[in-house]
Amino acid sequence: MGTFKIEGGHQLKGSIKPQGAKNEALQILCAVLLTPEKVTIHNIPDIVDVNKLITLLKNLGVKVEQLSHSSYSFQADDIDLDYLQSDAFKVDGRGLRGSIMIVGPLLSRYGKGYIPKPGGDKIGRRRLDTHFEGLIKLGASFKYSREDQFYGVEAKKLKGTYMLLEEASVTGTANIVMAAVLAEGQTTIYNAACEPYLQQLCRMLNRMGAKISGVGSNMLIIDGVDALGGTEHTMLPDMIEIGSWIGLAAMTKSELTISDVSWKDLGLIPNVFRKLGITVEKRGDDIHIPAHTNGYEIQSFIDGSILTISDAPWPGFTPDLLSIILVVATQARGSVLIHQKMFESRLFFVDKLIDMGAKIILCDPHRATVIGHDFKSTLKATTMTSPDIRAGVSLLIAALSAKGTSTIMNIEQIDRGYENIDTRLRAIGANIERIA
Incomplete structure (x- = not known):
C-alpha cells in the first residue's frame, strides 16, 4: 500500500x-465497442481507473494502439465474447465501477452484455437499477446470479421506446444511450443526465453516425441506425x-x-x-x-x-x-x-x-x-x-x-x-x- x-x-x-476528464473517459472508451471501425481518442488521463478499463477492452479483443502519452486508437472488429463468461472477466470487471458501461454497447451490437458487480469508491450504495431497467425497456431479458453477483442482459434486437428514468444517473443514461443508438425505431429518455461528459458522448456518437437530439437537455430522442463508423474525439x-x-x-x-x-x-x-x-x-x-x-x-x-x-x-x-x-x-x-x-x-x-x-x-x-x-x-x-x-x-x-x-x-x-x-x-x- x-x-x-x-x-x-x-x-x-x-x-x-x-x-483529461476521468468520468468522460470511462464513457467514451466503452463507446468504441459500438463500431468495427477505428476510433481515435485524445487527452486520455493516465490514471488507474482508466488504465484498468483499457486493459479490460484489450482482454475483450479490442485492438489498442497508444499514439502518444494521452492519445490512443481503438478498433473493436474482432471481439471475444467468450471472455465475458470467463473467470478472468469476473475479476477484471469487479475492479472498476466504470466497467458497467460496456453492457449497453455489447448488448446493442452483439445481443448480449454481462458484468460482475463492479467495484469503485466506498461511498455508500450505488444502485444499478437505472441501467438495467432502461435496457429491459428496450427489450432485453435480464438475469442475475446472486451466488457470484453476475449480471446479464440479452436481446435478439432492441426496440426503441419511451422511458422516464427514476434517477438522472450519468452512467445509467450513458449505458442506455449506447444501447439505443443501434436499436430499431425511436427511443425517448426523459430525466436523462445532461452533464458535459454525457453531452460529449452524444456528440461523439453523432459523429459516428448516430441520430441523437436534445443533447444538453434532460430529454434525449434517439433514432436508431443500422451501424456506426469510426471517429476522432478529444476529451474535456x-x-x-x-x-x-x-x-x-x-x-x-x-x-x-x-x-x-x-x-x-x-x-x-x-x-x-x-x-x-x-x-x-x-x-x-x-x-x-x-x-x-x-x-x-x-x-x-x-x-x-x-x-x-x-x-x-x-x-x-x-x-x-x-x-x-x-x-x-x-x-x-x-x-x-x-x-x-x-x-x-x-x-x-x-x-x-x-x-x-x-x-x-x-x-x-x-x-x-x-x-x-x-x-x-x-x-x-x-x-x-x-x-x-x-x-x-x-x-x-x-x-x-x-x-x-x-x-x-x-x-x-x-x-x-x-x-x-x-x-x-x-x-x-x-x-x-x-x-x-
Missing part, C-alpha cells in the same frame, strides 16, 4: 494544467481536478493559474467557490487564483442566514467537489452547512479533519456544519488513510496546508482519479514524497 509523506505550510506558485479537462486546484490554492494562500479549463463546461463550480470568498478570475480559458494572504470570507444568503452548499444532478453542483468545499471551509471566515444529498457515506472522512483540528459538526451521514478558523489556527499534521478518490485529495489538500509532516496511506485511491499528482504538485512547490 503506497503512502504520501507531505510537509505542509508551504506556499505554492505557478501554473498547472488539468488532466477534468472539472473535478480543476475544482481541486482552486481549493488547494485557497488553503495554501497560493497564487496559481489553472490553464485550459474549458470555462463554458464548468457550470456552477467557479461561483460556488466564490461563495466561500475565493477570488476566481477568468483569463481567457484559464483560471487565475491570487494569493489569499488575508484569507477568505463565506457569504451568507441574502436574508442573512447561514450558507448551505449542496450537490445535485447537473446543472446543479457536482457531488464530487463537496469534500473539497468542506476542506476549504475549515480555514474560511464564517460557517457553512455542507449537505451531501446523493451519496450516503461520503462525509465520514471528516473525523480525520477533526483530528487535525478542524471545527466540524457531523450532523448526520448527509450534513456537516463547518466553522472556519480564518487561518488563526492552522490544521495539525497527522497520519491518515484515504477512503476514496475525492476524500483522499481533500485530505491531501488539508495536509499541504497543515503545520508539520503528514502521512496519507492507501494513496492508490487517489491514483485512481489523479494523474501523477505528486510530480505535478512538486512542480508548483509542494513538499510531497511518494513512499512505496
Whole structure:
C-alpha cells in the first residue's frame, strides 16, 4: 500500500494544467465497442481507473494502439465474447465501477452484455437499477446470479421506446444511450443526465453516425441506425481536478493559474467557490487564483442566514467537489452547512479533519456544519488513510496546508482519479514524497 509523506505550510506558485476528464473517459472508451471501425481518442488521463478499463477492452479483443502519452486508437472488429463468461472477466470487471458501461454497447451490437458487480469508491450504495431497467425497456431479458453477483442482459434486437428514468444517473443514461443508438425505431429518455461528459458522448456518437437530439437537455430522442463508423474525439479537462486546484490554492494562500479549463463546461463550480470568498478570475480559458494572504470570507444568503452548499444532478453542483468545499471551509471566515444529498457515506472522512483540528459538526451521514478558523489556527499534521478518490485529495489538500509532516496511506485511491499528482504538485512547490 503506497503512502504520501507531505510537509505542509508551504506556499505554492505557478501554473498547472488539468488532466483529461476521468468520468468522460470511462464513457467514451466503452463507446468504441459500438463500431468495427477505428476510433481515435485524445487527452486520455493516465490514471488507474482508466488504465484498468483499457486493459479490460484489450482482454475483450479490442485492438489498442497508444499514439502518444494521452492519445490512443481503438478498433473493436474482432471481439471475444467468450471472455465475458470467463473467470478472468469476473475479476477484471469487479475492479472498476466504470466497467458497467460496456453492457449497453455489447448488448446493442452483439445481443448480449454481462458484468460482475463492479467495484469503485466506498461511498455508500450505488444502485444499478437505472441501467438495467432502461435496457429491459428496450427489450432485453435480464438475469442475475446472486451466488457470484453476475449480471446479464440479452436481446435478439432492441426496440426503441419511451422511458422516464427514476434517477438522472450519468452512467445509467450513458449505458442506455449506447444501447439505443443501434436499436430499431425511436427511443425517448426523459430525466436523462445532461452533464458535459454525457453531452460529449452524444456528440461523439453523432459523429459516428448516430441520430441523437436534445443533447444538453434532460430529454434525449434517439433514432436508431443500422451501424456506426469510426471517429476522432478529444476529451474535456477534468472539472473535478480543476475544482481541486482552486481549493488547494485557497488553503495554501497560493497564487496559481489553472490553464485550459474549458470555462463554458464548468457550470456552477467557479461561483460556488466564490461563495466561500475565493477570488476566481477568468483569463481567457484559464483560471487565475491570487494569493489569499488575508484569507477568505463565506457569504451568507441574502436574508442573512447561514450558507448551505449542496450537490445535485447537473446543472446543479457536482457531488464530487463537496469534500473539497468542506476542506476549504475549515480555514474560511464564517460557517457553512455542507449537505451531501446523493451519496450516503461520503462525509465520514471528516473525523480525520477533526483530528487535525478542524471545527466540524457531523450532523448526520448527509450534513456537516463547518466553522472556519480564518487561518488563526492552522490544521495539525497527522497520519491518515484515504477512503476514496475525492476524500483522499481533500485530505491531501488539508495536509499541504497543515503545520508539520503528514502521512496519507492507501494513496492508490487517489491514483485512481489523479494523474501523477505528486510530480505535478512538486512542480508548483509542494513538499510531497511518494513512499512505496
